[in-house]
Amino acid sequence: MKKVFLFIGLFFALNATSQSNYEKAMQQAFALWDEGKSTEASQLFERIAAAEKENWLPSFYAATIEILGSFGIKDETILNAKLTKAQEFLDEASSISENNPEIIITQALLNTAYIAFDGQRYGMTMSGKNSQLYAKALQIAPKNPRVILGNAEWNMGAAKFFGQSTKPFCDEIKRAIKIGKEEKNELQFYPKFQLKRAEGVLKKCEE
Amino acid sequence: MRHILFFLFAILQFSTVAQTTINGIVTDSKNHPIVGANIYLDGTYDGTTSNDEGKFSFSTSQKGLQSLVVSYLSYETFTKTAEVSSLKNLTIKLKDDINSLDAVVINAGTFEANEKAKVTVLKPLDIVTTASAAGDFLGALQTLPGTSAVAEDGRLFVRGGEAEETQIFIDGIRVFTPYTPTANNIPTRGRYSPFLFKGITFSTGGYSAEYGQALSSVLLLNTIDEPDQEKTEVSFMTVGLGVGNTQIWGKNSLSINTSYVNLAPYLAAFPDRNSWSKPFQSGSGELIYRHTFQDDSMLKMYGAFSYSDFDVIQEDINFVEGFRFGLQNRNFYLNSSYKNNLGNNWKIETGLSFTNDNSTLKIIDDLVGSNENSMHFKLKLRKQITNRFKFTLGSEYFITNFNENYTPINNQKFDYGFNNQLSATFVETDVFFSKNLAAKIGIRAENSHLLNEFTLSPRASISYKSGKNSQFSLAYGQFYQQPKNEYLKFSQQFSSENTSHLIANFQYSQQNEIFRIEAYFKDYRNLVKFDTEMPNFSSNFNNDGVGFAKGIDVFWRQNQKIKNTDYWISYSFLDTERDYRNYPIAARPNFASKHNFSIVAKHWIENLKSQVGFTYSFASGRSYTNPNETGFLNNETNNYNSLSLNWAYLIDQQKILYFSVNNALGTKNVFGYNYKNTPDSNGFYDRQAIIPNADSFFFVGFFWTISDDKKSNQLNNL
Numbered sequence: 001m002k003k004v005f006l007f008i009g010l011f012f013a014l015n016a017t018s019q020s021n022y023e024k025a026m027q028q029a030f031a032l033w034d035e036g037k038s039t040e041a042s043q044l045f046e047r048i049a050a051a052e053k054e055n056w057l058p059s060f061y062a063a064t065i066e067i068l069g070s071f072g073i074k075d076e077t078i079l080n081a082k083l084t085k086a087q088e089f090l091d092e093a094s095s096i097s098e099n100n101p102e103i104i105i106t107q108a109l110l111n112t113a114y115i116a117f118d119g120q121r122y123g124m125t126m127s128g129k130n131s132q133l134y135a136k137a138l139q140i141a142p143k144n145p146r147v148i149l150g151n152a153e154w155n156m157g158a159a160k161f162f163g164q165s166t167k168p169f170c171d172e173i174k175r176a177i178k179i180g181k182e183e184k185n186e187l188q189f190y191p192k193f194q195l196k197r198a199e200g201v202l203k204k205c206e207e
Numbered sequence: 208m209r210h211i212l213f214f215l216f217a218i219l220q221f222s223t224v225a226q227t228t229i230n231g232i233v234t235d236s237k238n239h240p241i242v243g244a245n246i247y248l249d250g251t252y253d254g255t256t257s258n259d260e261g262k263f264s265f266s267t268s269q270k271g272l273q274s275l276v277v278s279y280l281s282y283e284t285f286t287k288t289a290e291v292s293s294l295k296n297l298t299i300k301l302k303d304d305i306n307s308l309d310a311v312v313i314n315a316g317t318f319e320a321n322e323k324a325k326v327t328v329l330k331p332l333d334i335v336t337t338a339s340a341a342g343d344f345l346g347a348l349q350t351l352p353g354t355s356a357v358a359e360d361g362r363l364f365v366r367g368g369e370a371e372e373t374q375i376f377i378d379g380i381r382v383f384t385p386y387t388p389t390a391n392n393i394p395t396r397g398r399y400s401p402f403l404f405k406g407i408t409f410s411t412g413g414y415s416a417e418y419g420q421a422l423s424s425v426l427l428l429n430t431i432d433e434p435d436q437e438k439t440e441v442s443f444m445t446v447g448l449g450v451g452n453t454q455i456w457g458k459n460s461l462s463i464n465t466s467y468v469n470l471a472p473y474l475a476a477f478p479d480r481n482s483w484s485k486p487f488q489s490g491s492g493e494l495i496y497r498h499t500f501q502d503d504s505m506l507k508m509y510g511a512f513s514y515s516d517f518d519v520i521q522e523d524i525n526f527v528e529g530f531r532f533g534l535q536n537r538n539f540y541l542n543s544s545y546k547n548n549l550g551n552n553w554k555i556e557t558g559l560s561f562t563n564d565n566s567t568l569k570i571i572d573d574l575v576g577s578n579e580n581s582m583h584f585k586l587k588l589r590k591q592i593t594n595r596f597k598f599t600l601g602s603e604y605f606i607t608n609f610n611e612n613y614t615p616i617n618n619q620k621f622d623y624g625f626n627n628q629l630s631a632t633f634v635e636t637d638v639f640f641s642k643n644l645a646a647k648i649g650i651r652a653e654n655s656h657l658l659n660e661f662t663l664s665p666r667a668s669i670s671y672k673s674g675k676n677s678q679f680s681l682a683y684g685q686f687y688q689q690p691k692n693e694y695l696k697f698s699q700q701f702s703s704e705n706t707s708h709l710i711a712n713f714q715y716s717q718q719n720e721i722f723r724i725e726a727y728f729k730d731y732r733n734l735v736k737f738d739t740e741m742p743n744f745s746s747n748f749n750n751d752g753v754g755f756a757k758g759i760d761v762f763w764r765q766n767q768k769i770k771n772t773d774y775w776i777s778y779s780f781l782d783t784e785r786d787y788r789n790y791p792i793a794a795r796p797n798f799a800s801k802h803n804f805s806i807v808a809k810h811w812i813e814n815l816k817s818q819v820g821f822t823y824s825f826a827s828g829r830s831y832t833n834p835n836e837t838g839f840l841n842n843e844t845n846n847y848n849s850l851s852l853n854w855a856y857l858i859d860q861q862k863i864l865y866f867s868v869n870n871a872l873g874t875k876n877v878f879g880y881n882y883k884n885t886p887d888s889n890g891f892y893d894r895q896a897i898i899p900n901a902d903s904f905f906f907v908g909f910f911w912t913i914s915d916d917k918k919s920n921q922l923n924n925l
Contacts, residue, residue, distance in 0.1 A: 021252050022252075047245065050249050074718065
């Protein structure tokens with residue numbers, strides 16, 4: 001019995017150290033991100049991804065940081081380097097977790113970064129792709145608040161461009177906020193619903 | 208027991224404390240420190256970021272052999288596997304990533320219209336929203352330098368070359384009959400709809416050893432891999448209608464396009480100079496099937512069928528009752544291609560195309576029937592040895608079976624034709640010496656069974672990046688092409704025609720701006736000569752023709768510097784002479800004009816949800832022979848001018864109204880003159896101007912897309 005106990009203890013200790021290594025590193029990466037040190041945060045996620053070959057989250061976050069950081073960049077060389085790297089991380093993440101709605105909508109966000117940079121060049125092929133990606137994500141996870149919000153925002157952009165009412169999408173955003181508030185994720189470090197951002201989008205929608 | 212437990216945990220704790228320090232410095236190839244590089248032991252959490260001096264230091268509890276990884280944007284990732292204890296005071300030089308956007312590009316002679324192209328000359332949308340193009344990709348390419356405006360023909364004439372000297376490839380596989388048949392003086396169009404293609408590469412010289420049987424130019428069209436979504440597209444135009452549908456299931460997709468064009472209503476409203484007994488009509492269908500396999504390999508099958516006919520009487524100075532020309536043509540094209548990664552950095556691409564083209568021509572009262580069956584098979588392997596060294600090798604086989612029969616009025620039928628088989632092999636390497644210097648060297652061997660001839664064509668190009676935004680390129684190549692069908696059907700005692708290209712290019716590009724200037728020299732040898740008015744059975748043929756073409760091409764494009772406006776300007780200077788066909792002396796051929804200039808501009812008007820654009824083209828006069836004076840090609844026509852306008856209005860997300868007019872000012876352009884065969888009583892040869900059938904052409908279309916997302920439209924089809 002004692003031996004078993006010892007074994008469990010040992011196992012637990014080992015497991016706990018490895019678990020806490022992951023937790024510690026992830027928490028540190030999020031902290032860096034919060035402080036605005038996005039390069040360091042992205043690099044830490046990259047290192048975690050290299051150690052955690054079965055976990056899609058670190059690559060997912062490394063990609064997300066590169067994508068968000070590429071909006072507003074004027075130098076095409078840097079933009080392309082960042083988004084190419086982000087694409088590698090996303091491919092990595094989706095090879096670990098197939099048909100993951102979070103990864104699918106992040107792919108759409110990556111495409112949007114290209115479109116935002118040069119709509120004439122990328123709009124033609126990528127907007128079709130994006131519509132398809134959101135449709136796919138909605139099909140897999142119709143009640144995922146991030147998917148609902150992303151889809152509504154994408155549709156809002158198009159409606160605004162054509163001078164159409166954005167009203168139908170405001171309700172969708174409200175629905176996303178409602179679900180987002182109640183959402184509880186089992187998986188540690190799973191993407192969270194950005195309530196403040198959603199409220200901002202809703203405000204824009206109702207303008 | 209408790210003690211033992213404590214001891215065990217203590218050891219466990221202690222072992223993590225026994226650490227090794229790893230340190231060093233990260234620099235670029237010029238020993239400048241790299242700040243912010245990511246340094247870590249692969250598969251562990253141990254790592255850090257290099258500081259302001261490029262230095263790094265971190266400790267690890269790992270033992271034994273470990274892989275140290277150093278990565279940074281725009282550099283190749285560095286990996287070193289060694290004993291942890293030996294990883295001290297390292298100096299790590301990162302190599303530039305040659306795939307980065309600011310790396311040198313081998314581009315002498317080449318224009319790319321491709322989303323992923325490093326330098327954008329044309330955007331995919333430009334192909335179809337250029338005012339003069341009227342939805343034809345050939346039209347858009349004619350606004351680029353190196354092409355000559357031959358408005359009554361419509362085909363691509365590149366750098367003093369005839370239209371036949373340009374070959375067109377879809378997914379690397381040859382297209383044998385790319386142009387729709389037309390009557391004299393009516394410009395042709397490409398057979399294939401532009402929205403099938405995601406990328407277009409147009410090379411005006413010095414191209415890769417992968418492509419042969421083209422003396423002047425190659426046009427490479429790549430079809431889209433996967434359609435975005437299921438949709439139905441409907442278009443109503445002043446000249447006809449079209450319906451398309453795309454279906455996607457699993458890893459498969461199928462697209463169908465059909466269109467019917469009939470010029471009768473348009474000609475009734477705006478009669479032209481001809482009398483049509485049967486106005487032009489054409490029906491066509493395209494079918495594309497794509498399948499992606501589990502291992503990401505891809506199969507594409509593309510089939511197109513078209514039928515056209517017309518019957519027209521055109522005014523002709525030598526025929527009092529006019530010159531009758533009637534045509535019935537059916538064309539079938541099948542193109543299938545397959546690509547796969549074989550692993551170990553090997554890639555395979557293979558494909559097959561088959562064409563059947565059948566025409567019946569009525570020329571005055573004579574009948575000409577022709578039938579062509581052609582096939583192309585190609586296999587290409589590509590190996591990436593390192594990021595900086597790649598090689599390609601491949602083999603291809605062409606078969607053409609051409610038969611024609613001629614039935615003069617009240618006479619019996621003549622049959623003639625030829626069987627042509629040609630095999631080719633090519634090898635090519637791409638070498639990056641650094642981020643700033645790259646070369647492509649290749650050789651192509653061809654063996655023609657018909658001409659019983661073996662040819663070798665070396666090709667080389669080198670590019671050097673001289674500054675952040677500028678680069679120089681040089682290219683040289685030998686090019687062989689068999690004489691065209693027009694000659695081969697009467698005689699096969701030929702050798703291949705030959706040209707060599709020498710090209711020097713300078714390019715300056717930065718965000719939304721590109722300037723390029725290119726000088727070239729082409730030396731033509733072994734051109735076909737004959738001694739009759741037109742090639743026929745009684746002609747004596749030889750290969751003694753020669754010629755040259757030299758010139759300068761200039762291109763300037765700017766996007767969005769003027770708000771919501773893109774524009775580009777092209778200028779070509781061409782000096783060329785040929786002694787070929789039945790020319791008595793070397794002279795500038797009729798299709799070549801010395802100066803070509805064009806400007807294309809597009810402006811997006813937010814409030815009107817409209818894109819408006821114009822294209823202005825200018826070409827200096829073209830040569831013609833005036834028999835009333837001595838000499839050959841002794842005169843020049845007036846300059847050519849044309850202003851085209853277009854307007855696309857987005858009614859809503861899925862409905863577009865499109866309006867365009869070619870030669871809006873109705874300029875009377877003259878392409879040349881037809882002289883009477885016999886002089887009048889004063890010994891004077893009367894003449895008739897060769898002019899377009901109509902000065903201006905209007906087009907109105909309504910395009911409607913029906914898809915689930917209610918957002919797609921056919922803007923890209925226009």
